[in-house]
Amino acid sequence: MGIEEKLLNVANGEWTRWGFSVIPLHARRVIGGTERAPPFVNFVNDYWKIVGNPDRNGRSPFPWSAAFVSFCFKAAGADTKFPYRGGHFDYCAQILKHRDTFAALELTDPEIAVLAPGDLIWAARGGRDCPSPPTSHGAALADLRNGRWFCSHADIVVAQRDGEADVIGGNVSDSVTKTTYVTVNGRIRDPRHVWLAVIKNSL
Amino acid sequence: MAIHFSIERSGRRFRARADNGDAFFVGFETSFAERSTGETFEGLFNTPTRDLPKLIYKADGARPSFGFWADFIEPTSHCEGGNFLTLNTYDRAKFTWGFGQFAAHVPDGDFIHFFRDLLDRPEAADYFPNLRVENARIVKVEGDNLIPMETAQSTRPLMDFLNPTTTAIEDTEVIASAKMIHWAANVVDARNLQVLHMVGAFKRLMREADGRLGLDGETADICLVICDIRHQGRAKFAAMQEALASSNPLAALLELGAHAFPDRIRTLKKEVQDRSELLGGKRWNRSSGGFV
Numbered sequence A: 001m002g003i004e005e006k007l008l009n010v011a012n013g014e015w016t017r018w019g020f021s022v023i024p025l026h027a028r029r030v031i032g033g034t035e036r037a038p039p040f041v042n043f044v045n046d047y048w049k050i051v052g053n054p055d056r057n058g059r060s061p062f063p064w065s066a067a068f069v070s071f072c073f074k075a076a077g078a079d080t081k082f083p084y085r086g087g088h089f090d091y092c093a094q095i096l097k098h099r100d101t102f103a104a105l106e107l108t109d110p111e112i113a114v115l116a117p118g119d120l121i122w123a124a125r126g127g128r129d130c131p132s133p134p135t136s137h138g139a140a141l142a143d144l145r146n147g148r149w150f151c152s153h154a155d156i157v158v159a160q161r162d163g164e165a166d167v168i169g170g171n172v173s174d175s176v177t178k179t180t181y182v183t184v185n186g187r188i189r190d191p192r193h194v195w196l197a198v199i200k201n202s203l
Numbered sequence B: 001m002a003i004h005f006s007i008e009r010s011g012r013r014f015r016a017r018a019d020n021g022d023a024f025f026v027g028f029e030t031s032f033a034e035r036s037t038g039e040t041f042e043g044l045f046n047t048p049t050r051d052l053p054k055l056i057y058k059a060d061g062a063r064p065s066f067g068f069w070a071d072f073i074e075p076t077s078h079c080e081g082g083n084f085l086t087l088n089t090y091d092r093a094k095f096t097w098g099f100g101q102f103a104a105h106v107p108d109g110d111f112i113h114f115f116r117d118l119l120d121r122p123e124a125a126d127y128f129p130n131l132r133v134e135n136a137r138i139v140k141v142e143g144d145n146l147i148p149m150e151t152a153q154s155t156r157p158l159m160d161f162l163n164p165t166t167t168a169i170e171d172t173e174v175i176a177s178a179k180m181i182h183w184a185a186n187v188v189d190a191r192n193l194q195v196l197h198m199v200g201a202f203k204r205l206m207r208e209a210d211g212r213l214g215l216d217g218e219t220a221d222i223c224l225v226i227c228d229i230r231h232q233g234r235a236k237f238a239a240m241q242e243a244l245a246s247s248n249p250l251a252a253l254l255e256l257g258a259h260a261f262p263d264r265i266r267t268l269k270k271e272v273q274d275r276s277e278l279l280g281g282k283r284w285n286r287s288s289g290g291f292v
Helices: A004-017 A040-050 A065-075 A088-097 A137-146 B059-066 B068-072 B074-079 B110-120 B156-162 B171-186 B188-213 B220-232 B237-244 B249-255 B262-274 B276-280
Strands: A021-023 A105-108 A120-124 A152-161 A164-172 A175-184 A194-201 B005-010 B013-018 B024-033 B040-045 B131-134 B137-142 B145-148
Touching: A004 A065, A004 A152, A004 A164, A004 A175, A040 A065, A065 A088, A065 A152, A065 A164, A088 A105, A088 A137, A088 A152, A088 A194, A105 A137, A137 A194, A152 A175, A175 B059, B005 B171, B013 B171, B024 B171, B040 B171, B059 B068, B059 B188, B068 B074, B068 B188, B068 B220, B074 B220, B074 B262, B110 B131, B110 B137, B110 B188, B137 B156, B156 B171, B171 B188, B188 B220, B188 B237, B220 B237, B220 B249, B220 B262, B220 B276, B237 B249, B249 B262, B262 B276
Parallel strands: A021 A175
Antiparallel strands: A105 A194, A120 A152, A120 A194, A152 A164, A164 A175, B005 B013, B013 B024, B024 B040, B131 B137, B137 B145
């Protein structure tokens, strides 16, 4: 029995707790709770505690999307089988480096990988103080191996329909937000981001 | 690392270089007098010309992602020139971009939605390093300050950022144009983003038109012409309602604006005719928000 169902329950539960923030495809975004406002400011603290930063909350100047992913896997019962980190680059590097320990997680090429609920989709992002990110899966893996850090983001896939996938992520428009992306034959093809990997999750 | 753009001018023709690379065409100087106000505008245009790479929108490429909507937007794209690199800076919108001709002057309009997503891509740091999206709005970063570039009421700061005046062609305007052209020419997903937003714009136009005109069960050819009219803004709902009530609604809709925009209507007629079988076989379905 895997943790997929529990992971989806946790992610959806957090999304509910934050007030159902959505970025639909071809419709207006609606954002519920935001990180600096109570009680949401302390929800972010719940995430940071999982990655060893109990002093941080929604007003701390650190991106918290990886802490959110870590929280979801921890609450779903992934135990020692997920590398809990405060940065997406860092847990991806751990997955790549310790393949035996994290054997149920695999960084796969988004050009090829078919999404399934419970997977993570990992994308490059820009921003202040962000070095130029890689633009392909291969380059991302090389950067992970070489420790060449870059800014990135990942969301948890929670639903898959014909031509669309719903994902839930933290620190998206300062909230926990469900975003809908374009897929083709189950593969991510949305031009809003540079996709680096689908982290297949068989936990 | 921000790309450095330099400008070359030869008569009415502007070209640019990115990081001292090969020169590429940006646009021609033109002027335009608006009949209704008598105002004169000065700016750039770049289609139709042989100087622009032929990066034309084709439904075939977008159909896997968007299904029938890829076909539904194609006639209008051809009416607008069809090129992903289409630019005009010579009218009151100040900056109009892409095969869908997204115009910068509409708050929360097509261009603004498109440009926010474009600025969210990591290459934005190479092209517009001082612009970013903050709280779902485009801002300019000046030291520690974030200057709002657009609100729900106005896009004036962003328009001025891209094109300071409509009475002359400024370096700023040519550089902004060159950046958009270079980005779209070199990054496939910068072009795919135009398609995503054109489909989104037409889905919205369809929903709005259905709400005003009651189009449930109407064939796609009629819906397409209505969307094209709305996209260009060449007739009001009352005129479209009248056309729909006539004995030949499609012909009547195609007459709207035929005197003012004969070329566009000619192109649209041909595009609709060429797809008559496909468009006639699909009907708008209100409950699913799509064509069946």
